[in-house]
Amino acid sequence: MTTTITRLFDTRSDAENAVRELETMGIPHSDISIVANQAETDGHGTVSGTASEAAHETGAAVRSADDQGDVTRGTNTGAILGGAGGLLAGLGLLAIPGLGPIVAAGWLLTTAAGAGIGAAGGAATGGIVGALRHAGHTEGDANVYSEGVRRGGTLVSARVDDSRLSDAEALLRRHNGVDAATRGTDYRSSGWSSFDTSDTTSRM
Secondary structure: OEEEEEEEEOOHHHHHHHHHHHHHOOOOHHHEEEEEOOOOEOOOOOEOOOHHHHHHHHOOOOEEHHHOOOOOOOOOOHHHHOOOOHHHHHOEEEEEOOOEEEEEEOHHHHHHHHOOOOHHHOOHHHHHHHHHHHOOOOHHHHHHHHHHHHOOOEEEEEEEEHHHHHHHHHHHHHOOOEOHHHHHHHHHHOOOOOOOOOOOOOOO
């Protein structure tokens, strides 16, 4: 039996390292997802570049979700997040209404599209919430994680065999992964209640 574990990372380097180590411990990259809004943030407001800027620098195109039905297909941008292989080598750029440019790869976006909440309706952001819920997360946790991406964080989600669950959770903690309960408390203390796809106001 497998369980989906998800954590939010405030820096892209922590997320990259977590993904690489998950693959090293034997988790197939087909069972790992990464979703990033801005290319890097300190988690508290200082952003050193957006996905769209990174695309400009590398010559990669940022595509609108309205331009395609499959939100998981995209320009290969592994170099943007430093990936030389595995999941990171297959990252693609997408411009998502309400969320802005995201860099993503993996089953989470496939699930979002397959749930029928994809680009055609301009609601792939809501699709991420739905995909997380489908994977076993509560609605509250799914909203927190989606909000974290909107604020510039990087989300890593992995389907892990229960025999490896404790090791995988320890790995994500070691790389500074933040769970929904902790980050949700922070968000709610400033008046946030839930992820709103129509809200484009930056609160980083």
